[in-house]
Amino acid sequence: MNHVANFWPLMGVACVVIGFLLRLNPMLVVMIGAIGTGLAAHMSINEIFAKIGEGFISYRNLPLLTLLPLAVIGLLERHGLREFVQSAIAKVRAASAGRLLIAYLFVRQVSAGLGLVSLGGHVQMVRPLVAPMAEASAQARLGTIGERARQRIRALAAATDNVGLFFGEDVFVAVGAILFMQNTMRALGIEVDSLQMALWGIPTALCAFAIHAFRLYRLDAALATDDALPQGQSTPAGAV
Amino acid sequence: MIISTVYLYWLAGALLLFTALLVASDKDHPRRGWSALFWADLGLLFMVGDKMPAAVVGYQVLGLTAIATLGGLKKGPTRRLDAAVRMASALRLRAKLLLPLLTIPVLTMVGSVVFKNTRIGSLYLLDPKSQTVAALGVACVLALLYACWLTCDTPVQAMRQSRELTDAIGWTLVLPQMLGMLGTIFVHAGVGDSVAYLAKTYLTIELRWVVVAVYCAGMMLFAMITGGGGASFPLMASGIGVPILIGVFHGNPAVIAALGMFAAYCGTLVTPMAAHFNLIPAALLELPDKYAVIRAQAPTALAILVVNAVLLYCLM
Numbered sequence: 001m002n003h004v005a006n007f008w009p010l011m012g013v014a015c016v017v018i019g020f021l022l023r024l025n026p027m028l029v030v031m032i033g034a035i036g037t038g039l040a041a042h043m044s045i046n047e048i049f050a051k052i053g054e055g056f057i058s059y060r061n062l063p064l065l066t067l068l069p070l071a072v073i074g075l076l077e078r079h080g081l082r083e084f085v086q087s088a089i090a091k092v093r094a095a096s097a098g099r100l101l102i103a104y105l106f107v108r109q110v111s112a113g114l115g116l117v118s119l120g121g122h123v124q125m126v127r128p129l130v131a132p133m134a135e136a137s138a139q140a141r142l143g144t145i146g147e148r149a150r151q152r153i154r155a156l157a158a159a160t161d162n163v164g165l166f167f168g169e170d171v172f173v174a175v176g177a178i179l180f181m182q183n184t185m186r187a188l189g190i191e192v193d194s195l196q197m198a199l200w201g202i203p204t205a206l207c208a209f210a211i212h213a214f215r216l217y218r219l220d221a222a223l224a225t226d227d228a229l230p231q232g233q234s235t236p237a238g239a240v
Numbered sequence: 241m242i243i244s245t246v247y248l249y250w251l252a253g254a255l256l257l258f259t260a261l262l263v264a265s266d267k268d269h270p271r272r273g274w275s276a277l278f279w280a281d282l283g284l285l286f287m288v289g290d291k292m293p294a295a296v297v298g299y300q301v302l303g304l305t306a307i308a309t310l311g312g313l314k315k316g317p318t319r320r321l322d323a324a325v326r327m328a329s330a331l332r333l334r335a336k337l338l339l340p341l342l343t344i345p346v347l348t349m350v351g352s353v354v355f356k357n358t359r360i361g362s363l364y365l366l367d368p369k370s371q372t373v374a375a376l377g378v379a380c381v382l383a384l385l386y387a388c389w390l391t392c393d394t395p396v397q398a399m400r401q402s403r404e405l406t407d408a409i410g411w412t413l414v415l416p417q418m419l420g421m422l423g424t425i426f427v428h429a430g431v432g433d434s435v436a437y438l439a440k441t442y443l444t445i446e447l448r449w450v451v452v453a454v455y456c457a458g459m460m461l462f463a464m465i466t467g468g469g470g471a472s473f474p475l476m477a478s479g480i481g482v483p484i485l486i487g488v489f490h491g492n493p494a495v496i497a498a499l500g501m502f503a504a505y506c507g508t509l510v511t512p513m514a515a516h517f518n519l520i521p522a523a524l525l526e527l528p529d530k531y532a533v534i535r536a537q538a539p540t541a542l543a544i545l546v547v548n549a550v551l552l553y554c555l556m
Contacts, residue, residue, distance in 0.1 A: 040429070054294045162509060215539065
């Protein structure tokens with residue numbers, strides 16, 4: 001096969017990287033990347049759009065994970081879900097944003113490691129529960145918190161959900177990723193035992209918990225310092 | 241099967257069409273024409289997209305991209321109940337508000353574990369190709385009915401509320417799907433083969449730590465480029481993992497596979513390509529910086545990448 005000709009589709013990858021670096025609208029970046037890669041691989045325009053359509057339809061199940069629970073959450077929020085959570089947390093003096101998120105990291109990671117990956121999630125848990133709870137506990141502890149602090153707490157709540165999921169789920173034997181790895185290795189001529197792969201995931205999973213929990217532990221100190229500054233001033237470098 | 245994912249696509253499609261209708265009839269919406277068109281077309285693609293010719297779908301995706309890029313999707317006005325009313329409701333219902341929410345994961349797990357292979361007559365209860373999604377669909381419908389009963393409200397009102405949330409998420413809803421599509425184009429165009437060729441030609445394979453470092457960095461880099469480990473793992477496993485780490489250094493395949501995948505996950509944590517995990521939550525949490533979640537994750541991801549690489553070097 002002609003290796004020189006094979007490298008042109010990499011221009012498509014370069015387009016995507018540059019597009020994201022330029023902060024263009026991601027949908028636009030994807031389309032340019034798809035069309036660019038297709039053209040570089042000498043596909044006809046119709047063929048390119050057919051492949052785009054095919055790929056789009058084959059991944060239809062992804063938005064379902066976000067769309068289906070929305071009606072329930074919308075309705076509960078309308079009837080005071082957030083207010084209830086905030087007033088409940090305000091009564092618990094011991095909780096702080098950092099400690100709450102560490103507890104959530106633990107629950108998320110352990111349940112993912114037991115195969116219960118649907119016990120968390122951004123739509124089901126982070127937006128309606130975890131983020132408001134963290135914000136409210138920081139507020140209860142510090143009095144008032146600025147808008148920037150709020151946003152940081154929310155972003156960290158989402159980050160905690162992701163870290164807990166990614167570094168917990170590969171410890172469960174029957175999860176998609178383990179089966180995927182097994183199939184890939186098998187196709188390359190190597191048989192790997194899924195239980196072995198799951199167990200070898202444990203050291204990294206523990207380290208991931210330790211690293212992220214330490215950052216969350218530092219959050220409380222950072223929030224307290226931030227609070228001492230007038231709103232709008234930046235925190236010292238090195239803070240969480 | 242009785243509960244097929246096709247019904248869920250119809251449900252999602254109907255939800256989006258209803259959203260489009262609400263947006264179109266909302267006089268205070270800043271971009272009601274274009275937004276309604278976006279949601280309506282997306283709903284249509286969900287419902288009957290697989291029956292259309294593929295190229296037609298492709299052109300519609302181009303249309304959706306155009307609307308999104310040119311600012312056709314703006315968030316509509318929110319219609320909340322008065323704060324006092326919400327507070328009163330919170331005081332009245334208290335912890336019971338959490339129950340419909342928790343019903344979703346509980347029923348999803350019950351469905352996908354207990355009813356996994358259940359049959360009624362000769363038909364499977366849940367779609368055998370994706371039991372978890374089918375179970376999730378059923379769980380959400382039941383949770384919605386429960387929530388309506390609990391709050392003495394109607395499903396229609398729930399759908400109005402979901403319209404606001406959908407509006408807030410905007411086009412990021414479709415982004416994971418777009419990226420999956422891009423991945424298939426990359427594979428079809430042979431991008432993976434080019435990269436493996438480059439790796440084999442230019443890598444010094446005498447030093448084990450160099451190979452381990454390149455393996456992990458490569459996993460992370462391609463996960464960043466393609467939005468996940470799906471393309472990254474086969475690429476690096478076939479390029480470096482199997483021929484060099486196993487072939488030359490006789491490493492433990494289970495360790496090499498498992499820790500390689502974790503290196504890829506470090507990449508997933510810092511890339512906008514992983515829209516479902518990084519961009520949608522930022523939009524859902526109404527953060528003005530759409531990369532806020534990535535920023536929050538980056539230090540963790542980099543630290544784990546290094547620790548994981550060291551573990552791989554020691555344990556293999």
